[in-house]
Amino acid sequence: MAQVNFDGATKRFGDTTAVDHLTLHIPDGELLVLLGSSGCGKTTALRLVAGLEDLSDGDVSIGDRIVNDVDPKDRDVAMVFQSYALYPHLTVAKNIEFPLRQRHVDKEERQAKVKRAAETLGLGTLLDRKPAQLSGGQRQRVALARAIVREPLVFLMDEPLSNLDAALRVQTRADIVELQARLATTTLYVTHDQVEAMTMGHRIAVMSEGKLQQVATPEDLYNKPANAFVAHFLGSPGMNLLEGMLVESGAPDGGAAGTLCVSFPGASVPLPPSVAQGVRGAGPDVVLGVRPESLRLSENGPIAATVIIVEILGAETHVICHTDSGARLIVRQAAHERRPAIGETVHIAVDADPGAYHLFDATTGVRLGEHAGATGGATSVGTAVGTAP
Amino acid sequence: MTVGDAGSVGAEALAGEAALLAAEHEAPERDTGSGSRSHGLRQRLRKEAALAYALLLPALVLFGVFSFYPFFRNFKLMLYQTPPVPGLPAHYVGLHQIWPTISSTQFTQSLVTTVIFVVLVVPISLILGLALAVAAHRKLKGMAVYRMIFSSTVVSSVAVASVVFGTLLNPVVGLLPWLGINPNPPALESTTWALPSVAVITIWQFLGLSFIIMSAGLQSVPDELLEAARIDGATAWTRFWRMTVPLLSPTIFFAVVVSTIYAFQAFGAVDILIGNTNAARLHTNVLIYNIVNTLQIDNNPGAAAIMATVLFLIMLGLTIIQMRLLERRVSYAR
Numbered sequence: 001m002a003q004v005n006f007d008g009a010t011k012r013f014g015d016t017t018a019v020d021h022l023t024l025h026i027p028d029g030e031l032l033v034l035l036g037s038s039g040c041g042k043t044t045a046l047r048l049v050a051g052l053e054d055l056s057d058g059d060v061s062i063g064d065r066i067v068n069d070v071d072p073k074d075r076d077v078a079m080v081f082q083s084y085a086l087y088p089h090l091t092v093a094k095n096i097e098f099p100l101r102q103r104h105v106d107k108e109e110r111q112a113k114v115k116r117a118a119e120t121l122g123l124g125t126l127l128d129r130k131p132a133q134l135s136g137g138q139r140q141r142v143a144l145a146r147a148i149v150r151e152p153l154v155f156l157m158d159e160p161l162s163n164l165d166a167a168l169r170v171q172t173r174a175d176i177v178e179l180q181a182r183l184a185t186t187t188l189y190v191t192h193d194q195v196e197a198m199t200m201g202h203r204i205a206v207m208s209e210g211k212l213q214q215v216a217t218p219e220d221l222y223n224k225p226a227n228a229f230v231a232h233f234l235g236s237p238g239m240n241l242l243e244g245m246l247v248e249s250g251a252p253d254g255g256a257a258g259t260l261c262v263s264f265p266g267a268s269v270p271l272p273p274s275v276a277q278g279v280r281g282a283g284p285d286v287v288l289g290v291r292p293e294s295l296r297l298s299e300n301g302p303i304a305a306t307v308i309i310v311e312i313l314g315a316e317t318h319v320i321c322h323t324d325s326g327a328r329l330i331v332r333q334a335a336h337e338r339r340p341a342i343g344e345t346v347h348i349a350v351d352a353d354p355g356a357y358h359l360f361d362a363t364t365g366v367r368l369g370e371h372a373g374a375t376g377g378a379t380s381v382g383t384a385v386g387t388a389p
Numbered sequence: 390m391t392v393g394d395a396g397s398v399g400a401e402a403l404a405g406e407a408a409l410l411a412a413e414h415e416a417p418e419r420d421t422g423s424g425s426r427s428h429g430l431r432q433r434l435r436k437e438a439a440l441a442y443a444l445l446l447p448a449l450v451l452f453g454v455f456s457f458y459p460f461f462r463n464f465k466l467m468l469y470q471t472p473p474v475p476g477l478p479a480h481y482v483g484l485h486q487i488w489p490t491i492s493s494t495q496f497t498q499s500l501v502t503t504v505i506f507v508v509l510v511v512p513i514s515l516i517l518g519l520a521l522a523v524a525a526h527r528k529l530k531g532m533a534v535y536r537m538i539f540s541s542t543v544v545s546s547v548a549v550a551s552v553v554f555g556t557l558l559n560p561v562v563g564l565l566p567w568l569g570i571n572p573n574p575p576a577l578e579s580t581t582w583a584l585p586s587v588a589v590i591t592i593w594q595f596l597g598l599s600f601i602i603m604s605a606g607l608q609s610v611p612d613e614l615l616e617a618a619r620i621d622g623a624t625a626w627t628r629f630w631r632m633t634v635p636l637l638s639p640t641i642f643f644a645v646v647v648s649t650i651y652a653f654q655a656f657g658a659v660d661i662l663i664g665n666t667n668a669a670r671l672h673t674n675v676l677i678y679n680i681v682n683t684l685q686i687d688n689n690p691g692a693a694a695i696m697a698t699v700l701f702l703i704m705l706g707l708t709i710i711q712m713r714l715l716e717r718r719v720s721y722a723r
Contacts, residue, residue, distance in 0.1 A: 073623065085616070085617035087617075
C-alpha cells in the first residue's frame with residue numbers, strides 16, 4: 001500500500017495535451033475516482049501511473065519513489081481494464097496466476113493465493129473455464145481477482161463496470177467498494193459515470209480538457225462546486241446556470257445596503273443576506289447556479305419562463321423551461337406536484353436556503369463568495385473552463 | 390469472394406425453394422387458403438434463384454474450363470498408358486500403372502526433394518515474416534514505408550526474381566564472386582547448394598505474403614492484453630512467447646498451410662534457375678517440375694496424371710488440416 005502523487009504531471013500527444021500539469025495527492029488507502037467526460041484525460045492520467053504512457057513533463061510517484069522511468073512491471077500496480085483484458089488462451093486459474101508466475105512465486109504459494117482470490121470473488125467453480133465461456137460479470141470478477149491476487153501497492157481501474165448491464169453494475173459497484181475497504185489498497189478509479197463516482201469515491205477528482213477542475217469529497221463536490229464546469233457536470237440534470245449581473249436594489253440613500261440581486265433581462269433574483277455578504281463587491285458579471293431541486297414553480301417566483309418539455313420519471317418530474325431571455329432552466333418536481341402544460345407560462349422561485357445559491361465569476365467560472373475554497377486542503381481548483389453552457 | 394457470395398445466394402434461394410415445396414406438400418392438410426400467397430412467394434424465389442445462377446455463370450464458366458474439366462480429365466488420364474513411341478494411340482490399362490508410377494525411384498526421389506524443399510522454405514519464410522511483422526508493428530514514424538517494402542515481394546514475378554537472383558549467383562558477374570566467394574561448381578550447379586539456392590529465392594518471394602498474413606494477425610491481438618501482461622510483470626520476451634504467439638497461433642497455422650501449399654507448387658524458380666540441362670537437376674526435381682517433365686519430355690500423360698493426383702491428395706490433406714485449425718480460432722474469440 002502506498003500513496004500516489006501527481007506533481008505537475010503532463011502528457012502530450014503531438015499537439016494535444018491529454019493531461020495538463022496535474023497535481024494531485026492520493027493518500028494511502030484512499031479510493032479516488034477520476035471523473036470526466038470522454039477525452040478529458042482521466043484514462044491517460046491512470047496510464048501514467050501504470051507506466052503505459054511516458055510523462056512529457058512533471059513527476060508521478062508511488063509511495064516515496066518517483067516512477068517516471070520505472071517499467072510498468074516494476075511499479076507494483078495492478079490494473080483492471082474496461083475490456084477486462086483477460087488472456088483468452090488461458091483458463092481462469094491461469095489468468096489469475098499469471099502475475100504471480102511472472103514474479104516467480106513458488107507453486108504452492110501461487111496455488112494458495114489463486115484459490116483465495118478466486119474464493120473472494122466467488123470464482124471457485126469457474127477456475128478451469130476459458131474467458132470466452134464466462135458471462136460479462138464473471139469476466140469482470142476474473143479481472144478483479146487477477147488484480148488483487150498479488151497484493152499490489154495500487155489498484156488502477158479503468159471504467160471496469162461500463163460493459164456490465166445496469167443491475168450487475170450496481171451490485172459490482174458495491175462489491176468493489178467493499179473489497180477496497182477490506183484490502184485498504186490505494187485505488188484510482190476512472191469513470192465517466194457520476195453515479196459511480198458519487199457512490200464509490202472517498203474523493204472525486206473532476207477533470208476536463210486535461211485539467212483538474214476540483215478534487216473533493218462527493219458531498220463537497222455537489223454542494224460546493226469550485227467552478228461552473230463542475231457545477232454543471234455533476235448532478236443529473238446538472239446545475240442550472242444563469243448569466244446575470246450583481247445589482248444592489250432598493251438601497252435607501254445613505255442607509256444600510258439594500259438587497260443584493262442577480263439581475264437578468266426581465267427578472268431579478270434576490271440573494272439571501274448570508275450569500276450576498278460573501279459576494280458583495282464581486283462581479284458585476286456573474287453566473288448564478290441553482291440545482292434543479294432548489295427551484296420550484298411559484299406564482300410569486302421572480303423568473304418568468306415558458307415550459308418546453310415535461311419529463312415524467314416516476315418519482316420525480318423534470319420541467320424544462322426557457323426564460324424570457326432565452327436561458328434554459330430545469331425544475332425538479334416531486335411526483336405529486338402539479339405538472340404544468342407544455343407552452344404554459346410559469347414563474348419560478350429559488351429556495352430560501354442559502355445553500356441553494358451558487359455564484360460564479362462570469363469570465364473565469366470560478367466560484368465566488370465564502371464557499372469558494374471552503375473545503376480547505378481537500379479542494380483544489382484548477383483553471384475553470386467556460387461558464388454557462 | 391464473388392464466387393462464394395454468388396454461391397451462397399444460389400444455395401439460399403434453392404434452400405428456400407425446397408422449404409417452400411415441402412410446405413406445399415403438407416399444405417392441403419393444414420391450410421388450403423395459402424395457395425395464391427405461396428404461388429407469389431414461389432415465383433419470387435424462382436426469380437432470385439435465376440439471378441443467382443446468372444451471377445454465378447461467369448465464374449462457373451472460368452472454373453469449368455480451367456479447373457473442373459482438367460481436374461476430372463486428370464482422373465481419366467490416369468487410366469491410360471501412352472506408348473513410349475510417338476504416334477501410337479494411348480490404351481486403357483485401368484489402375485495398373487498407378488503403383489509402378491508412385492513406387493518409381495524418380496517419383497519417390499522427387500517427393501523427397503519436394504519435402505526437403507518445403508522444410509527449408511516454410512519455417513524460414515514464416516519466422517522471417519513474423520519477425521518483420523513484429524518489427525513493423527510498432528507505431529513509429531515512417532513505418533508505412535517499411536511495411537510497403539516488406540510486402541513488396543508479393544507483387545514481383547517469379548521469372549524476374551529468378552533472373553535477378555540467378556545473376557547474383559552467376560559465377561562470373563554475380564554478387565558471390567564480387568564478394569570473393571567462388572564455389573566450385575557454382576552454387577546453382579552444385580548438387581548440395583542448388584536446392585537451397587532455389588529455396589532462398591522462394592523464401593524471398595513468399596516473405597511478402599508471410600509478412601502480410603502475420604501483420605494482419607498482429608493487428609487482431611488487442612493492445613490491452615499486452616499492456617495487461619506488461620503490468621502483470623511480463624518481460625518483452627514473455628509477452629511475445631506467452632501472449633503474442635499463442636494469440637497468433639491461428640494465423641501461424643494458416644500461414645504454415647498456405648506456405649506449404651505454395652512450396653509444394655514451386656516450379657518457376659526451378660525451371661528458370663536450374664533447367665533441364667543442369668548437372669544438379671536431379672537434386673532439384675520437385676514434384677511439379679517432375680510432373681511437367683514427365684508430360685512434356687517423357688510424353689507420359691498417364692504417369693503425370695498419377696503424380697498430379699498424389700500432389701492433389703497432399704494439398705487436400707493440408708486443406709482439411711487447415712479447416713480443422715480454423716475451427717480452433719473460434720475458441721480464441723473473446
